[in-house]
Amino acid sequence: MSEAEFEGRVASALQASPVGGAGARRAIMDRVRALPAHERPVRRARTIIGRRAVRHSIVGVALAAGIGSLGTISSLVGGADAGGRGSLATAVIGDTVSATLHDTLRLVRLIFDDTAARRVAAVGDFNAWRADRTPLVRDPATRRWTATVALRDGEHRYAFVVDNTRWVLDPAAPHGRGADGRLHSLLHVAALPN
DSSP states (O other): OOHHHHHHHHHHHHHSOOOOSTTHHHHHHHHHHHSOGGGSOOOOOOOOOOHHHHHHHHHHHHHHHHHHTHHHHHTTSOOBOTTSOBOOOOEEEEESSOTTSTTOEEEEEEEEOOTTOSOEEEEETTTTTOTTTSBOEEOTTTOOEEEEEEEESEEEEEEEEETTTEEEOOTTSOEEEOTTSOEEEEEEEOOOOO
């Protein structure tokens, strides 16, 4: 089909009155069937995505958006107290997924303040108490150690491991004792107030 023929067909289609009524679908399909085979529209295969894949995609996008906004949020959290030391506060900093989903995760920033530490990791029920899973990173400006973790609503137990030798509780959080007799910090994660 030449360019002029194509333009002519498009112009006549735009000028023609739309087909309406109960037989509209049948009339359109009759016109499509009347076209030569090489001019018929190609039916594309549908891609079927399971609900689980869609949910995981939404969670991934939300986590990426949440992590991308941490720089802005970090300027809102914390500050220096009268003693010049930074405030020590573990805080829920944002929801990662709309509250309508059943598996909502919340971004929680864990903060630890020890300028002499060479390595700090968070351990807790969220990472099977393994120090190699959630290392904290030192902020060059504030010298604080921080990590952001995604947690489900509810009560969580955690502690900090400093230089692979010391088990340290979060001074800003309430403490509890586990079934093994070891002390840990407690963190209650819930939706942010509106």
